Amino acid sequence: MLDRSRRAAWGEAYVQRFAVAYDFPVVFTRNAFDPENPTFVDALRRREGTKRHRLALFIDSGVLAAMPGLQRAIQRYAAAHADALRIEGDLVVVPGGEEAKRRPELVERLLAALAARAIDRHSFAVAIGGGAVLDAVGYAAAIFHRGVRHVRLPTTVLAQADSGVGVKNAVNAFGMKNLVGTFAPPFAIINDGAFIDHLAPRDKRGGMAEAVKVGLIRDGAFFAWIEANADALARFHPNTLDRLIERSARLHMRQIGEGGDPFETGSARPLDYGHWSAHKLESLTDHQVSHGEAVAIGIALDTRYAVLCGLLPDGEDERVHRLLRRLGFDLWSEALARRDADGQLAILKGLREFQEHLGGELTVTLIDAIGHGVEVNRMDHALIADAVGWLAERRA
Numbered sequence: 001m002l003d004r005s006r007r008a009a010w011g012e013a014y015v016q017r018f019a020v021a022y023d024f025p026v027v028f029t030r031n032a033f034d035p036e037n038p039t040f041v042d043a044l045r046r047r048e049g050t051k052r053h054r055l056a057l058f059i060d061s062g063v064l065a066a067m068p069g070l071q072r073a074i075q076r077y078a079a080a081h082a083d084a085l086r087i088e089g090d091l092v093v094v095p096g097g098e099e100a101k102r103r104p105e106l107v108e109r110l111l112a113a114l115a116a117r118a119i120d121r122h123s124f125a126v127a128i129g130g131g132a133v134l135d136a137v138g139y140a141a142a143i144f145h146r147g148v149r150h151v152r153l154p155t156t157v158l159a160q161a162d163s164g165v166g167v168k169n170a171v172n173a174f175g176m177k178n179l180v181g182t183f184a185p186p187f188a189i190i191n192d193g194a195f196i197d198h199l200a201p202r203d204k205r206g207g208m209a210e211a212v213k214v215g216l217i218r219d220g221a222f223f224a225w226i227e228a229n230a231d232a233l234a235r236f237h238p239n240t241l242d243r244l245i246e247r248s249a250r251l252h253m254r255q256i257g258e259g260g261d262p263f264e265t266g267s268a269r270p271l272d273y274g275h276w277s278a279h280k281l282e283s284l285t286d287h288q289v290s291h292g293e294a295v296a297i298g299i300a301l302d303t304r305y306a307v308l309c310g311l312l313p314d315g316e317d318e319r320v321h322r323l324l325r326r327l328g329f330d331l332w333s334e335a336l337a338r339r340d341a342d343g344q345l346a347i348l349k350g351l352r353e354f355q356e357h358l359g360g361e362l363t364v365t366l367i368d369a370i371g372h373g374v375e376v377n378r379m380d381h382a383l384i385a386d387a388v389g390w391l392a393e394r395r396a
């Protein structure tokens, strides 16, 4: 505290204060581009109901390859709703997967596409794609004109159940994942179950790890539901997968809406159970292990760790390991056992990087019961090594 005389000498402070309320719909539908389906038009018309909305449409190359008829379907939809929307220029095809986030020139290309279509703050950047494409387009939309309206149509299990319903975007830079990005709540999100049907089995499975994760930290009944439906989920039964996505998305939404820190100003990362090692595994394997696959391993590792440090009753680690295996996850990667020149497990550097991403004190979410997350500020390296050994014993 400055004392009065010094304060007078150095000047007066005025406190600027305002709050901005955000709301955006997350709609669950099927076949959003069936001309009879009003979901997309309704989303665009949410604030301005009568005008003809202009939009730039960005689409994941992997989605286009898997759904060759999609481009025609979108054109037909736009023609059927010409009173409500106009797609400016051609569809912009964005390379799918992590390529979308790690090519430095791509953001510039996305911004150029927005500029060429004269997108402004009353028109839209619409993105159809996996989490990576949504992150890259979301970032471009957030910085173009200091932020234009952004509508997302997530097309993977992970993006529909987790990342796509959130408020963050980012691209990778200087060799670091998600280094450059913003918090930017979208205008609307449309989760279209039909996209999931075209997804590769590996990507269908990957996203389920985030659902298991959010069940473990927030909702034990949901975790038990996943256990009860594990066989159907392992076969990717569409209705069961739809339900998993919807429940997971709503739990993620609740955390952002009611958790008290949507823009992550504190040190905690309550939704990132299993993620300190997952991010490191992704980079150690040069993304050969996908985000979802790495999260499954990270969850198994931290659940065993929670038992080893006495937080979680013995046996719950086996239960989590068994469920993830039944869903089809491989819970071992050679990168877990890799050692740096100093003899330390390479994975341990993930702890420091996890902390550095936010700054502040190291805060890792663990669980003390299935369905209940707790925060710890310290991880014991020897116990982590023991947990890695436990996973090694159980490798397939």
Ligand SMILES: NC(=O)c1ccc[n+]([C@@H]2O[C@H](COP(=O)([O-])OP(=O)(O)OC[C@H]3O[C@@H](n4cnc5c(N)ncnc54)[C@H](O)[C@@H]3O)[C@@H](O)[C@H]2O)c1
Pocket: 060, 061, 062, 063, 066, 095, 096, 097, 098, 101, 129, 130, 131, 132, 133, 135, 155, 156, 157, 158, 159, 162, 163, 164, 166, 167, 168, 169, 170, 178, 195, 196, 198, 199, 200, 203, 206, 291, 292
């Ligand atoms: N912003 C956030 O809050 C947040 C949170 C978690 C993860 N993420 C990011 O999400 C990314 C991972 O996203 P993801 O798991 O959705 O995978 P992804 O975006 O990497 O896509 C995986 C592959 O599937 C293809 N694809 C996408 N939809 C398809 C469909 N319907 N049919 C056929 N192929 C399709 C893509 O082209 C790509 O090849 C990572 O970069 C991660 O960092 C962001």
Ligand SMILES: [Zn+2]
Pocket: 162, 210, 275, 291, 295
């Ligand atoms: Zn994740």
